[in-house]
Amino acid sequence: MAMTARQRARTSLYVQLGLFVVAVVALVITIDWATIRSAFFNFEAIGGMFPTIILVGLKNTIFYTIISFAFGLALGLLLALMKMATFAPYRWIATGYIEFFRGIPALLVFITFGFGIPTAFPGVVWPTWLVVMVALGLVAAAYIAETLRAGLQAVPRGQYEAARSLGMPGWRAMLTIVIPQAFRIVMPPLTNEFILVTKDTSLIFVLGLAMGDYELTKFGRDGILQYGAGITPLVVAGAMYLIITLPLGQLARKLESRSARTKR
Amino acid sequence: MTETKRSTAAGVKITDLSKSYGPVEVLKAINLEVKPGEVVCLIGPSGSGKSTLLRCVNLLEQPNGGSIDVGGYNVTDPDVDVDQMRRHVGMVFQQFNLFPHLTVLQNCTVAQQKVLKRGRAEAEKVAQANLEKVGLGTFASRYPDQLSGGQQQRVAIARALSMDPNLMLFDEPTSALDPETVGEVLSIMRNLARDGMTMLVVTHEMAFARDVADRVVFMDGGVVVEEGTSEEVIGNPQQPRTQDFLKRVLDPTHVDVE
Numbered sequence: 001m002a003m004t005a006r007q008r009a010r011t012s013l014y015v016q017l018g019l020f021v022v023a024v025v026a027l028v029i030t031i032d033w034a035t036i037r038s039a040f041f042n043f044e045a046i047g048g049m050f051p052t053i054i055l056v057g058l059k060n061t062i063f064y065t066i067i068s069f070a071f072g073l074a075l076g077l078l079l080a081l082m083k084m085a086t087f088a089p090y091r092w093i094a095t096g097y098i099e100f101f102r103g104i105p106a107l108l109v110f111i112t113f114g115f116g117i118p119t120a121f122p123g124v125v126w127p128t129w130l131v132v133m134v135a136l137g138l139v140a141a142a143y144i145a146e147t148l149r150a151g152l153q154a155v156p157r158g159q160y161e162a163a164r165s166l167g168m169p170g171w172r173a174m175l176t177i178v179i180p181q182a183f184r185i186v187m188p189p190l191t192n193e194f195i196l197v198t199k200d201t202s203l204i205f206v207l208g209l210a211m212g213d214y215e216l217t218k219f220g221r222d223g224i225l226q227y228g229a230g231i232t233p234l235v236v237a238g239a240m241y242l243i244i245t246l247p248l249g250q251l252a253r254k255l256e257s258r259s260a261r262t263k264r
Numbered sequence: 265m266t267e268t269k270r271s272t273a274a275g276v277k278i279t280d281l282s283k284s285y286g287p288v289e290v291l292k293a294i295n296l297e298v299k300p301g302e303v304v305c306l307i308g309p310s311g312s313g314k315s316t317l318l319r320c321v322n323l324l325e326q327p328n329g330g331s332i333d334v335g336g337y338n339v340t341d342p343d344v345d346v347d348q349m350r351r352h353v354g355m356v357f358q359q360f361n362l363f364p365h366l367t368v369l370q371n372c373t374v375a376q377q378k379v380l381k382r383g384r385a386e387a388e389k390v391a392q393a394n395l396e397k398v399g400l401g402t403f404a405s406r407y408p409d410q411l412s413g414g415q416q417q418r419v420a421i422a423r424a425l426s427m428d429p430n431l432m433l434f435d436e437p438t439s440a441l442d443p444e445t446v447g448e449v450l451s452i453m454r455n456l457a458r459d460g461m462t463m464l465v466v467t468h469e470m471a472f473a474r475d476v477a478d479r480v481v482f483m484d485g486g487v488v489v490e491e492g493t494s495e496e497v498i499g500n501p502q503q504p505r506t507q508d509f510l511k512r513v514l515d516p517t518h519v520d521v522e
């Protein structure tokens with residue numbers, strides 16, 4: 001029996017819907033809701049975590065993110081400029097750096113760092129914020145550099161030439177004319193990189209943190225032992241990340257649609 | 265009253281200038297002189313090397329041979345301070361190249377402040393005077409993308425004038441404009457010429473060249489084919505290549521599809 005294309009599409013939609021309903025019903029029946037409740041959404045544990053999770057965990061996560069991103073941005077800009085330099089060794093160094101740090105897991109970098117700093121500088125104690133800033137920033141810089149380079153190359157060459165023809169030296173033309181425009185162009189991907197750094201702060205527990213230095217994930221992991229409430233503390237920590245990342249994601253999308261609109 | 269102080273007009277003397285891109289010789293032993301206060305129009309078919317020649321004068325392109333003298337200053341000397349030289353040479357581009365992240369006023373003050381080290385108040389005064397000169401005194405706080413093409417090009421002229429240049433280079437300043445805004449830009453350039461600015465202008469506007477240019481230079485294939493007064497070159501060309509080019513430009517039915 002022949003079906004029209006429309007009939008076929010409708011039948012297939014009904015089949016998909018039916019399968020979906022069956023799957024949901026099966027899950028609802030088989031899942032042990034009481035256990036879920038006590039292991040994921042344990043209210044006593046949730047209550048016990050506030051307000052410390054905000055005052056310590058969320059605060060530190062935001063603090064680490066900002067300082068690491070700032071460090072990564074400065075280093076990333078330097079790498080992006082090196083990658084575009086006429087002096088070939090600069091390009092080689094920048095390329096090597098970027099490929100290396102994008103090619104290995106961030107966790108390995110942090111472990112190496114946590115172990116390497118005390119070994120390399122015996123007797124000198126780096127404050128936690130500094131270790132975090134450098135470790136996270138070194139990795140972030142590799143990604144930021146590529147983004148910025150794309151932005152710098154997206155600024156029309158005529159902008160640089162106009163600045164030079166007004167008597168600006170090359171560095172001044174870059175600083176005053178090209179770089180500000182490049183930053184505008186890359187605001188959306190840069191915001192996304194900020195979100196990535198926020199999430200990467202969850203890996204720095206491997207550096208060994210004192211209690212007051214806990215960020216959200218370490219705070220949550222500790223809570224698991226402390227409350228015996230399943231992974232409820234991690235669920236809470238996850239919600240805290242979303243408080244930061246969801247609005248930023250929204251912002252990135254807004255910037256993106258704005259720059260798409262102004263592009264003519 | 266709004267007249268800004270003008271440095272003295274400088275002449276340009278180009279001697280045996282050559283320029284190659286790889287194996288391609290784009291300029292072949294060009295000789296050209298623009299006397300102080302003179303307006304010279306460069307005409308010629310696409311790809312003949314007009315832009316390259318203009319861009320060699322302020323060293324946006326590095327010549328391969330020959331010498332260029334701007335106001336008694338040998339710019340092709342390897343020891344020359346390029347940035348110092350460019351302060352006195354204004355350039356206007358086909359695509360305007362206004363800085364889109366700065367207001368119209370800031371476009372005209374940024375180089376005054378960063379390069380000439382003028383204070384903000386003085387820079388703004390000079391900028392405002394030049395914006396008024398191009399008829400855009402009330403547009404100071406706008407951004408370039410809020411202006412028409414003709415207005416943007418006038419801002420670009422005001423931006424260059426704000427550096428008190430003694431030589432102005434124009435590379436097809438009206439080629440990217442809608443036909444109805446071409447006139448406003450050309451009339452600004454006429455005024456500049458009348459005020460005694462030394463100008464080297466690449467243009468396809470034959471009427472402008474005929475009316476304003478003291479001399480017209482026809483280029484083709486990287487060489488100067490013919491030069492003389494506008495009556496001579498445009499009115500009564502001697503070389504077959506010039507005649508052919510002018511016929512194509514002036515008679516629309518012969519417009520080259522390429």
Ligand SMILES: Nc1ncnc2c1ncn2[C@@H]1O[C@H](COP(=O)(O)OP(=O)(O)OP(=O)(O)O)[C@@H](O)[C@H]1O
Pocket residue numbers: 285290308309310311312313314315316317
């Ligand atoms: N950066 C470059 N690399 C290689 N070749 C180039 C470069 N710039 C220009 N050329 C070549 O040099 C020749 C002259 O170019 P130029 O832009 O000076 O011509 P033009 O007379 O200004 O033409 P138009 O009227 O189209 O602007 C052309 O053949 C062009 O292809």
Ligand SMILES: [Mg+2]
Pocket residue numbers: 314315316435436
């Ligand atoms: Mg050209």
